[in-house]
Amino acid sequence: MNKKAVIFDLDGVIVHTDHYHYLAWKSVADHLKLHFDEKLNNQLRGVSRMESLDIILQSNSLIITDKEKEILAEQKNEIYKKFLLKMSPKDIDACVLETLLKLKESGLKIAIGSSSKNAKLILERTGMLNLFDAISDGNNITHSKPNPEVFQKAAQYMDFEPRDCIVVEDAVAGIDAGIAGGFETVAIGDATKYEKSSYKVNQFSELLEVLFN
Ligand code: BG6
Ligand code: MG
Numbered sequence: 001m002n003k004k005a006v007i008f009d010l011d012g013v014i015v016h017t018d019h020y021h022y023l024a025w026k027s028v029a030d031h032l033k034l035h036f037d038e039k040l041n042n043q044l045r046g047v048s049r050m051e052s053l054d055i056i057l058q059s060n061s062l063i064i065t066d067k068e069k070e071i072l073a074e075q076k077n078e079i080y081k082k083f084l085l086k087m088s089p090k091d092i093d094a095c096v097l098e099t100l101l102k103l104k105e106s107g108l109k110i111a112i113g114s115s116s117k118n119a120k121l122i123l124e125r126t127g128m129l130n131l132f133d134a135i136s137d138g139n140n141i142t143h144s145k146p147n148p149e150v151f152q153k154a155a156q157y158m159d160f161e162p163r164d165c166i167v168v169e170d171a172v173a174g175i176d177a178g179i180a181g182g183f184e185t186v187a188i189g190d191a192t193k194y195e196k197s198s199y200k201v202n203q204f205s206e207l208l209e210v211l212f213n
Helices: 017-031 038-044 049-059 066-085 094-105 119-125 149-157 172-180 189-193 204-212
Strands: 005-008 109-113 134-136 165-169 184-187
Touching: 005 149, 017 038, 017 049, 017 066, 038 049, 049 066, 066 119, 094 109, 094 204, 109 149, 119 134, 134 149, 149 165, 149 172, 165 172, 165 204, 172 184, 172 189, 184 189
Parallel strands: 005 109, 005 165, 109 134, 165 184
Antiparallel strands: none
């Protein structure tokens, strides 16, 4: 494969912060006596904080004001950030770091394409801020996944075309975003159940086989 760059989703691909998102939303939902489980959490993968809240409210048939939504989203983020502030380089799986370094050594550029506004905080806490050649996140986009904007921006930051890059995602919305932007995609984790990705991997290190074949 003659790609020039790999664009990685962050939550649930590079780090296990998808579980922290789950715990934080669960805490907010429990407080309001709303139904929320891992299955519903999977629908929140890749989508923005506000859209995530809308999905939870809709699935519980609850209508609230925009002001109330803002308060709940803020509460969720405060709980979530407490988990993030406890993160350290130990939260990076050895195989993830090794694989990223091998990709870089081969001359490929690596970038982040994340809907999260906390992406830089996570990268900072885990000591990875300087590892990536470009970071496109929730702070530089107007539409979150499945809109392709976050990946298109990541490609632009590296001066590459979508065809030069491959997107790695654990979210169905992220695979759709990649496809909508003209990228080839690799599904990992929850996204492997989705048939639309170009490739699927069971483990992060299998990316090397996909890219060097
Ligand atoms: C994505 C997560 O990476 O970021 C979503 O998959 C999350 O679950 C979204 O809602 C926004 O995150 P944040 O950190 O800005 O609330
Ligand atoms: Mg993800």
